Amino acid sequence: MAGEILDNQGRGEASWSWPAIHPEGRKYGVIAVLISLIPLIVLDWEIIGWPMLLLSAGVFAFFRDPERVIPQADDAIVAPADGLVTLIRQVEPPTELQVDDGSGSPGLAAGPVTRISIFMSVFDVHINRAPIAGTIRRVVYVPGKFVNADLDKASEENERQHILIERPDGLAIGFTQIAGLVARRIVPFVKPGDMVAKGQRIGLIRFGSRVDVYLPAGTEPKVLMGQKIVAGETILAERGTGALLEGIAQ
Known part of the structure; x- marks a missing residue:
């Protein structure tokens, strides 16, 4: 297949x-x-x-x-991880994805963007996938703690790895693999300069953790709090579009 x-x-x-x-x-x-x-x-x-x-x-x-069927629409940003959407916040992107690192890649612009946090339990598939196609511009490892990955502060305190992907048209998506209480190793499959396809396997985290995705400015999520999503298949957002979506837990 x-x-x-x-x-x-x-x-x-x-x-x-x-x-x-x-x-x-x-x-x-x-x-x-x-x-x-x-x-x-x-x-x-x-x-x-x-x-x-x-x-x-x-x-x-x-x-x-497992194999996944990856949506190929240009504006579609797909989920990089299986799991539960536990946080949707307006935040500043991580400093590691913004500052000039001397590589020639400008990084993400300063200013609030939407962060979607996906919590992976030990029962979820832990292979992470690229949300868009493009070139890997940054892979930045940051040592840290191993507090509950479901907490908001895990984005700043836990061991984590930031990855920045840039498309030829300049669209850049940053996301962060975050270790949790049980996870003790983040394993990358890619390095700066690699070209990846949308939905391509880019790494994993052992054993139970979280992935944060930073959407481009002006782009709103197409997923809801509490929604279970599938890496490479669920469309997190479509570039430049946004509208209030509501769901009912039942």
Whole structure:
């Protein structure tokens, strides 16, 4: 299915399949299985071994990497992460995405923009994807704390990694991978200068965390507080458009 074009008129073929396990997680799954076999086979402690083997399956599931169908409309900004929309705020972009870093990329302009925060639980897919196509201009790692990623202050206090993508027409989107209480490593798949397609895999965070997205000025979200969204598929916003959207939890 990868690379196949599908549309809303019925073109393409779709069928369910088991998601692949990302290479980054295979070693952890194998290690978990081997550890669980010690009490199960060597020590004959089934009451401990079987739950540990079940936990091993959970490790593999955490690193699952399903295929996604990426909307190709030029103005569409897609979600970089699976998870729950927990915060929508008007904020200044992070300093690391604004200041002149000497690379020739001007960064994001100063002034309030809309930040969408996506919380990823341990049950969500943790592969992050590019919200737009373009060139990676910045990848800035910032050490920090590991407080609850669901809190607003996590944007400024937690360990995090800022990424800036710029399209040929000058549109730039910044987003931030934020470690949480359990997460202890942010793994990038890209570096400055790389060209990425919209929805391309750009990194992951282990194990439960958050991603903040900074929309261009004058662009409002097309998602709601409390909405579950899907990386690479859910349209977060459309450039230059905005209107009040309301939903009812039920």
